[in-house]
Structures are given as structure tokens and as C-alpha cells.
Amino acid sequence: MKIALLGYGKMGKVIERIALERGHEIVLRKDEFNTYDGLSTADVAIDFSVPSAAVSNISASFNANVPVVSGTTGWLEHYDEMIALCNETKGGFISSSNFSLGVNIFFGLNEYLAKIMKQFDSYKVSMEEIHHIHKLDAPSGTAISLAQGVIENSNYANWTMEEAKANEIQIEAKRIGEVPGTHTVNYDSAIDSIEIKHTAHNREGFALGAVIAAEWLAGKQGIFSMKDVLNLQ
Structure with missing residues (x-):
């Protein structure tokens, strides 16, 4: 699976390591200094950025027909806008305050x-x-x-x-x-x-959960939660 990492801080680097260990490929490591070049080749995007970047990251992914797993918090005043865009573009979306x-x-x-x-x-x-x-x-x-x-x-x-x-x-x-x-x-x-x-003892649990969610979301359309991923409904 090809993954775009939107946010390449401490969490992004842990997610990268776990994704590579599970046999996936990273096609974009997006931080404040580079562009979205490569995003459209991804099977799924994982957004662990900052509140000020989350909406741009999620929007760019939906517009590139790439489903999004977002673990960034602090941007939820724009949540309804992102849900509308997801539906408009027939995208796939999982947003969670915690993927552990x-x-x-x-x-x-x-x-x-x-x-x-x-x-x-x-x-x-x-x-x-x-x-x-x-x-x-x-x-x-x-x-x-x-x-x-x-x-x-x-x-x-x-x-x-x-x-x-x-x-x-x-x-x-x-x-x-x-x-x-x-x-x-x-x-x-x-x-x-x-x-x-x-x-939590470290960031491993958050990162592993995000990668598992990305594996589950790839190829799907709709709005989902970790309850769907883990069959906790």
C-alpha cells in the first residue's frame, strides 16, 4: 500500500517506521517546507500534522481522490466542511482524537x-x-x-x-x-x-492504530470511525 504522510514530526516518523515494517511504501512526507507532490499516487493519506494545517491536508487529499486517516486535533470547527467535501468527492474518511x-x-x-x-x-x-x-x-x-x-x-x-x-x-x-x-x-x-x-507508555500505540486504520480504509468510500475498524459497534 502507498501511503502519504501529512505531517512529518515525531508521530509522522513513528508512523513511517511502523508502516515500512508492515510492508508499505511512503510516497510523500509532507511538512511545512514541501508541496503535495506525490499525493495523487497514494492509496491513503495519514494526517498527523498541526491544527492550522489539517484542513488543507485533508482537503488536498479528498481533491486528489485519496482517502484520509486524520489524527490531528484542534481543528474540529471545520469538521462539517470536511465531511461535506468528503461526500462531494466520494472520498473515504476516518477522523479520531486517538487511534490507540x-x-x-x-x-x-x-x-x-x-x-x-x-x-x-x-x-x-x-x-x-x-x-x-x-x-x-x-x-x-x-x-x-x-x-x-x-x-x-x-x-x-x-x-x-x-x-x-x-x-x-x-x-x-x-x-x-x-x-x-x-x-x-x-x-x-x-x-x-x-x-x-x-x-500510554509511548507513541507506538497511536501510530500502529493509525496504520491499521489506513489499511482498513484503503479502497473504501464513506465516513467511518475506529469502532468500524475494530468492530466495536
């Missing part, structure tokens, strides 16, 4: 726990996420996805980084050293606490 296989299992566990806890209003939910100091957006896309998973399966209506109201989930975002990513969901009451937690 473990995190996507964690997403499912979070939703299941939220359904259980919905009937116990003595517990108040909150979240904490910790990432490296280079991460540009806060809270993380993964934390927002976790909060959305609770909202869709409970009586909560919103999330906030300020002091939470009764129907809000407070998210605390920390930036420490080179931490790859730690996410904790807490349910606290006066009597006890329940906590679920995912800790």
Missing part, C-alpha cells in the same frame, strides 16, 4: 460505565488528562471524546475547564514533561470513588 487500540477500548468502557452511573446521581464525574508540554490544544481531543461519550449516555449536558455546574463535566488538562498521554475518568461521591484510567 487501547484508548478505543477505553472509549467503549467509558460509555458503558456512564450508562451504569446514570442512575446514581450521588456520584459526580470529572476528568483529568496529562500530556507532554509540546501539545498545542487543551483539553486533548481524547478527553473531549471521553466527555462526549459520557454526555451521550448520561444526564450531563456539557464539559468545561472551569468549575463545573451540576450538569457539566470538569476536565483538568495538565502539560508535564514528555508524557505521551494519560486520561482518567473519576466518579466521586461522599462515600467512595470509582476511577478508570488509560496510560
Whole structure:
């Protein structure tokens, strides 16, 4: 499979290594200094860039009839535009805040726990996420996805980084050293606490999941998620 890497930072380089180990070919390594030359020859594009570049990268791919796996966060105010362009060009698209296989299992566990806890209003939910100091957006896309998973399966209506109201989930975002990513969901009451937690040890899990998603998406049309890739529906 021929892969275009859109974003060639630390994550891009890990994705490249894993893709090559799995027998794939890299036809474009796009960073801020080069063009999209070679994009049209790709079977799939993997976008791990920065928020300011994501829309251009995704748009260029759809216009070149190349399906896109995007792990960039912080650009979702343009999400509906990209969905419309994907449909218009009959493209293929998977956008996820986190491609780690473990995190996507964690997403499912979070939703299941939220359904259980919905009937116990003595517990108040909150979240904490910790990432490296280079991460540009806060809270993380993964934390927002976790909060959305609770909202869709409970009586909560919103999330906030300020002091939470009764129907809000407070998210605390920390930036420490080179931490790859730690996410904790807490349910606290006066009597006890329940906590679920995912800790990434390195970037390997994110990169492997992105490559697996690209392998799955190649040749497909439509809007998909990691639930489709991992058959977690």
C-alpha cells in the first residue's frame, strides 16, 4: 500500500517506521517546507500534522481522490466542511482524537460505565488528562471524546475547564514533561470513588492504530470511525 504522510514530526516518523515494517511504501512526507507532490499516487493519506494545517491536508487529499486517516486535533470547527467535501468527492474518511487500540477500548468502557452511573446521581464525574508540554490544544481531543461519550449516555449536558455546574463535566488538562498521554475518568461521591484510567507508555500505540486504520480504509468510500475498524459497534 502507498501511503502519504501529512505531517512529518515525531508521530509522522513513528508512523513511517511502523508502516515500512508492515510492508508499505511512503510516497510523500509532507511538512511545512514541501508541496503535495506525490499525493495523487497514494492509496491513503495519514494526517498527523498541526491544527492550522489539517484542513488543507485533508482537503488536498479528498481533491486528489485519496482517502484520509486524520489524527490531528484542534481543528474540529471545520469538521462539517470536511465531511461535506468528503461526500462531494466520494472520498473515504476516518477522523479520531486517538487511534490507540487501547484508548478505543477505553472509549467503549467509558460509555458503558456512564450508562451504569446514570442512575446514581450521588456520584459526580470529572476528568483529568496529562500530556507532554509540546501539545498545542487543551483539553486533548481524547478527553473531549471521553466527555462526549459520557454526555451521550448520561444526564450531563456539557464539559468545561472551569468549575463545573451540576450538569457539566470538569476536565483538568495538565502539560508535564514528555508524557505521551494519560486520561482518567473519576466518579466521586461522599462515600467512595470509582476511577478508570488509560496510560500510554509511548507513541507506538497511536501510530500502529493509525496504520491499521489506513489499511482498513484503503479502497473504501464513506465516513467511518475506529469502532468500524475494530468492530466495536
